[in-house]
Amino acid sequence: MVQAAGIPVHDTSLASVGGGLGSFTLLDVLRIRGVARSSIRVLSSSDTPWQTWEYLTGVSQLPPQERIRSDAGARPDNIWGFPSYAMHEAWADKSPKLAYQVLVEPVFTDFFSPRAATVFATLEREARRIGYWDMLLKGQVRMVRRRVGGGYFTILTPPPGVTKSKRVAIRSQYVHLAAGYPGLKFLDDLQAFRETYNDYHHVVNAYEPHEHVYEILKSRQGVVMVRGAGIVASRILQRLMDDRERHRLHTQIVHVFRTYVTGPHGPSVWMRRDGGDGWAYQAFTFPKSAFGGQLKAQFRNADPAGRAELSKIVGGTTTPKLRRWQEQMRAGRQGNWYHPIQAVVDKVEPAGDGRGLISHVSGQDGRRGQYVSDFIIDCTGLEADMSEHRVLADLLQYGGARRNHAGRLAVGRNFEVIGAESGAGMLYASGAATGGNHFPAVDSFLGMQTAALDIADDLARRGFCTSLGPLRSVRQWLKWAAGRPV
Amino acid sequence: MIPTLGGRLQTRIFLLATVGVILTGLIVPVLPGTSGSLSQTYKTAYLILLAVAVVGLGWELIYHLLMQFRWDKDWPTLLGLVTILPEGLLIWLLLDAGLIPGVDGHVDASTFVTMFVVVWLGQWLFANGPMRVLFIQWRLRGGRIL
Numbered sequence: 298m299v300q301a302a303g304i305p306v307h308d309t310s311l312a313s314v315g316g317g318l319g320s321f322t323l324l325d326v327l328r329i330r331g332v333a334r335s336s337i338r339v340l341s342s343s344d345t346p347w348q349t350w351e352y353l354t355g356v357s358q359l360p361p362q363e364r365i366r367s368d369a370g371a372r373p374d375n376i377w378g379f380p381s382y383a384m385h386e387a388w389a390d391k392s393p394k395l396a397y398q399v400l401v402e403p404v405f406t407d408f409f410s411p412r413a414a415t416v417f418a419t420l421e422r423e424a425r426r427i428g429y430w431d432m433l434l435k436g437q438v439r440m441v442r443r444r445v446g447g448g449y450f451t452i453l454t455p456p457p458g459v460t461k462s463k464r465v466a467i468r469s470q471y472v473h474l475a476a477g478y479p480g481l482k483f484l485d486d487l488q489a490f491r492e493t494y495n496d497y498h499h500v501v502n503a504y505e506p507h508e509h510v511y512e513i514l515k516s517r518q519g520v521v522m523v524r525g526a527g528i529v530a531s532r533i534l535q536r537l538m539d540d541r542e543r544h545r546l547h548t549q550i551v552h553v554f555r556t557y558v559t560g561p562h563g564p565s566v567w568m569r570r571d572g573g574d575g576w577a578y579q580a581f582t583f584p585k586s587a588f589g590g591q592l593k594a595q596f597r598n599a600d601p602a603g604r605a606e607l608s609k610i611v612g613g614t615t616t617p618k619l620r621r622w623q624e625q626m627r628a629g630r631q632g633n634w635y636h637p638i639q640a641v642v643d644k645v646e647p648a649g650d651g652r653g654l655i656s657h658v659s660g661q662d663g664r665r666g667q668y669v670s671d672f673i674i675d676c677t678g679l680e681a682d683m684s685e686h687r688v689l690a691d692l693l694q695y696g697g698a699r700r701n702h703a704g705r706l707a708v709g710r711n712f713e714v715i716g717a718e719s720g721a722g723m724l725y726a727s728g729a730a731t732g733g734n735h736f737p738a739v740d741s742f743l744g745m746q747t748a749a750l751d752i753a754d755d756l757a758r759r760g761f762c763t764s765l766g767p768l769r770s771v772r773q774w775l776k777w778a779a780g781r782p783v
Numbered sequence: 784m785i786p787t788l789g790g791r792l793q794t795r796i797f798l799l800a801t802v803g804v805i806l807t808g809l810i811v812p813v814l815p816g817t818s819g820s821l822s823q824t825y826k827t828a829y830l831i832l833l834a835v836a837v838v839g840l841g842w843e844l845i846y847h848l849l850m851q852f853r854w855d856k857d858w859p860t861l862l863g864l865v866t867i868l869p870e871g872l873l874i875w876l877l878l879d880a881g882l883i884p885g886v887d888g889h890v891d892a893s894t895f896v897t898m899f900v901v902v903w904l905g906q907w908l909f910a911n912g913p914m915r916v917l918f919i920q921w922r923l924r925g926g927r928i929l
Contacts, residue, residue, distance in 0.1 A: 379913070379915045399860065400864075401861050404862075568854070570854045580855065584854055584856060586785040586857055588785065589922055589925060590925045591785070591786075743923070770917060770919050771917060
């Protein structure tokens with residue numbers, strides 16, 4: 298049917314859809330486990346696996362030289378996590394201080410985190426080593442469909458002029474889906490404002506380019522309202538506060554917390570998270586043990602209701618308690634230019650004089666108020682529903698996939714998409730779309746590596762790749778260390 | 784590290800049975816303060832190592848309990864190092880009181896400290912690096928080897 302429709306068919310064994318860090322980590326693991334380049338294709342509109350991540354970190358005020366929120370041992374370019382990014386940077390910078398930091402973290406210092414630039418550079422090295430670009434097929438993936446004879450067709454629209462036909466079909470026994478976020482979602486009141494007043498200048502999302510806000514604040518004094526209580530809100534605040542200090546500005550910051558955390562919180566002394574001044578503090582996106590320890594085991598062993606219960610306790614918006622941020626916010630409170638408030642915003646509208654915005658808010662105590670600001674930066678990082686993503690929506694409608702209790706893709710312990718099997722073929726998924734299953738930290742470097750290793754174990758059982766026992770692992774690590782091709 | 788209880792116990796036994804046994808074998812001939820034959824010193828050294836393993840399982844239970852007070856349920860690298868103090872002290876007290884089965888006679892403090900520090904540092908360094916290379920899933924499964 299596909300050929301009859303005039304769509305040329307290309308064969309491969311495994312097609313990875315996405316081409317971001319999720320695809321990259323699976324390809325890395327498979328190449329290390331002996332799979333030939335010719336057996337894998339990665340289908341993506343991105344030139345590099347870090348393109349989307351670089352864009353998102355950049356606009357959310359994490360330029361390459363800034364440190365990201367990630368553990369030293371979470372190296373997407375190195376599945377062993379050894380040597381850690383801390384030792385890598387200590388060696389590169391000839392800085393014993395970084396080695397000391399990772400030795401005494403988090404007791405005497407903040408957790409070590411790598412610079413974004415370190416991640417880009419090491420990813421590029423590893424991508425070259427595994428021959429990433431030989432496996433890349435550029436284009437926009439339209440859909441993944443099960444074949445009658447087993448396996449899948451993935452329909453791709455290549456860039457104009459590359460192929461004779463408008464679409465090509467990739468026929469493969471296995472498909473891996475690492476599509477990333479379906480998209481960003483605005484807070485309802487901000488979306489209503491933007492649509493009603495067609496104003497995309499004063500109300501911005503932290504994940505979209507908004508450099509004009511900082512530039513305008515350099516030329517005239519202004520008030521910025523920041524909404525959100527996660528890592529991105531912290532980064533935006535740091536940028537505003539750094540600019541204030543560096544350029545001697547008089548920017549006023551109103552920071553709206555929907556949930557204002559006043560101190561340590563949790564159901565018992567065994568499960569108590571640090572918090573205060575509005576924030577819930579946590580070094581990483583989940584408690585560290587969710588990435589490979591006790592909490593990971595608890596999630597794995599719990600039933601769906603138990604997982605939902607655990608998620609309620611350990612989930613939610615958090616930010617790391619970094620000494621520098623603490624100092625900046627303390628200075629802001631003392632100097633009366635940083636104003637954290639608890640409130641829910643009911644409505645935003647333009648100020649009467651044509652300049653600025655009025656936010657109508659109500660607090661938990663029922664009190665209502667109004668705040669005037671020049672700009673609003675939405676840092677809530679709400680994610681759109683899966684149905685907003687073309688491939689995921691198609692998979693839910695026609696591919697047999699279903700949602701879990703969290704509304705994401707239901708996957709099994711090997712990250713196989715439940716209901717989407719096709720004969721001897723299998724569809725796997727990793728990354729943000731697989732949240733709410735047996736493993737909580739899917740949207741992280743270590744989470745993607747966890748998924749990649751578990752998928753590869755399943756593929757090894759199916760005869761697609763070799764296992765990765767101690768001998769092969771050591772041999773491959775030595776190759777990695779020497780920079781030799783796999 | 785982000786160990787589970789099972790992972791802690793498995794890792795403790797594995798490291799002492801491999802890194803501990805090898806390092807003890809290498810260090811014994813050059814240990815200071817020894818008297819008696821080399822074979823006698825080897826016997827004493829390995830009995831001490833066995834005691835460290837057995838008592839260590841008890842320590843792991845305590846560490847696991849203490850870890851429950853940490854939100855991250857992690858065991859910072861530094862703690863893996865400084866626990867040499869209570870563990871070393873307890874083994875020394877047991878040794879001094881003649882409570883380690885099979886060890887007869889006096890063991891010099893310099894002998895004990897040298898051996899204990901070398902083995903401890905060796906297994907700590909191994910756990911923080913090469914172990915991850917040997918067993919790819921070890922760090923992602925709470926320190927479980929099996």
